[in-house]
Amino acid sequence: MTDISFEKLRQEEEALLFRTYGRYPVAVARGQGARLWDYAGREYVDLLAGIAVDALGHCHPEVTESVIRQAGRLVHVSNLFYQKEQLVLARALLDTAPHLGKVFFCNSGAEANEAAIKLARRYQQRVRGRDAQEIITFQGAFHGRTLATLAATGHPRFSDGFAPLPGGFRQIPWGDPAALEAAVSPATAGVLLEIVQGEGGIRPATPAFAAAVQEICRRSGALLLVDEVQSGLGRTGKWWAFQHFGLSPDIVTVAKALAGGLPMGAMLGTDGVAGGFVAGSHATTFGGGALVATAAAKVLEIIARDRLAERAGELGAWAGERFRAVGRARPGTIAEVRGLGLMIGIELAGPGGEVWAALLEKGFILNLTQERVLRLLPPLNIEREDLEAFAVALEEALA
Ligand SMILES: Cc1ncc(COP(=O)(O)O)c(C=O)c1O
Structure with missing residues (x-):
């Protein structure tokens, strides 16, 4: 296809880039839908979709078209100006969760969580007059790589060498309401959780645990902060994973899938907590720029129009059963299949490691997390046939 050799790219990268990423042995040349191609023209089924970013698949033609059109009209001004594109997107986002009333735009998941942590503290201290700064998080969480979100993530694997991390975070076991009950205090500003822990190995909350977290928050005055950076926007079968459990979080964060692959994050909050920020409390140069906001509005429009959340729920339930059948066909190889929708x-x-490598060799891109969990976050519009082909490949790889 081209003369770009994988080995040459690898060597150049070693010379030019900080060594922050453990790369897969693939150099991606292009993508379309649920397919990727390397520079040798080899085709892959992408079951990872940019780790939940490419929810509509690669290069969705309608998103591409709206980005091209907007790029010729207005890309960025500054948040010193009123921008219609932000309002169109904000309305679409808030329509997905009617109990929420305000949006703050940023550029990534970590930034959305930073905003959430800052808002929870400032709301408690300036609006409620409470001396509450502590954020409680859960073991197995992943909230980002900035210093505060590293502290929230609370895992030494990510924070090694970065001491001192900001204070005011306390981590407790996942899924244990008694531990939360014991941890909350008048100093607790908020409780931050992923409804389905992603990096932690696709671990959904149980309904009883989710309900207990909200109840303890309400009783103690702590805010309920839900990180939907990975699980949001239809992936789990509803717009938001918290909606499976009937929760009403005070603050919700989102990023990844939001702008169809362009960098964008957002924090959504109730009208009540929104009073925690005033002009000047928080800001970011690029947040909510016209180009990314336009892309995101198109992504939301397509997810709604094509009923992709419902599709993710149905296809995910089917796939879960199919992969359990693979486990039955290869006894002793699969410990558990779990998740929600297409997570x-x-x-x-x-x-x-070996199974993952064998699947890559067969042309399936997915992620291995926690050393033994194959993680699938495919495009929401992936064809069932692709998942069936993966099931067949998995059974072979487990042989
Ligand atoms: C649940 C969750 N929160 C936050 C983040 C951080 O997002 P970003 O990498 O965009 O900063 C991630 C990224 O994987 C995530 O999965």
Whole structure:
């Protein structure tokens, strides 16, 4: 296809880029829908979709068209100006969660969580007059790589060498309401959780745990902060994973899938907590620029129009059953298949490196997390046939 050799790219990267990423042995040349191609023209089925970013698949033609059109009209001014594109998107976002009333735009998931942490503290201290700064998070969480979100993530694997991290975070076991009950205090500003832990190995909250977290928050005055950076925007079968459990979080964060692959994050909050920020409390240069906001509005329009959340729910339920059948056909290889919608974890009975590599060799791109959990976050519009082909490949790889 071209003369770009993988080995040459690898060497150049080693010379030019900080060594922050453990790369897969693939150099991606282009993508379309649920397919990627490398520079040698080899085709892959992308079951990872940019780790939940490419929810509409790669290069969705309608998103591409709206980005091209907007790029010729207005890309960026400054948040010193009123911008219609932000309002169109804000309205679309708030329509997905009627109990929420305000949006702050930023550029990534970590930034959305930073905004959420700042808002929770400032709301408690300036609006409620409470001396509450602590944010409680859960073991297995992942909230980002800025210093505060590293502290919230609370795992030494990510924070090694970065001490001192900001204070005011406390981490407790996942899924244990008694631990939360014991941890909340008058100093608690908020409780931050992923409804389905993503990096932590696709671990959904149980309905009882989710309900208990909200109840403890309400009783103690702590805010309920839900990180939907990975699980949001239809992936789990509803617009938001918290909606499976009937929760009403005070603050919700989102990023990844929001702008169809362009960098964008957002924090949504109730009208009540929104009073925690005043002009000058928080800001970001690029947040909500016209180009990314236009892309995101188109993404939301397509998810709604094509009923992709419902599709993710149905297809995810089917895929979960199909992968369990693979486990039955290969006894002793799969410990558990779990998830919600098209957020799927296949926990293997042992370390998964070889199975992962065999699947890549067969042309399936997915992620291995927690050393033994195959993580699938495919485009919401992926064809069932692609998941069926993956199931067949998985059964072979487990042989
Ligand atoms: C649940 C969750 N929160 C936050 C983040 C951080 O997002 P970003 O990498 O855009 O900063 C991630 C990224 O994987 C995530 O999965």
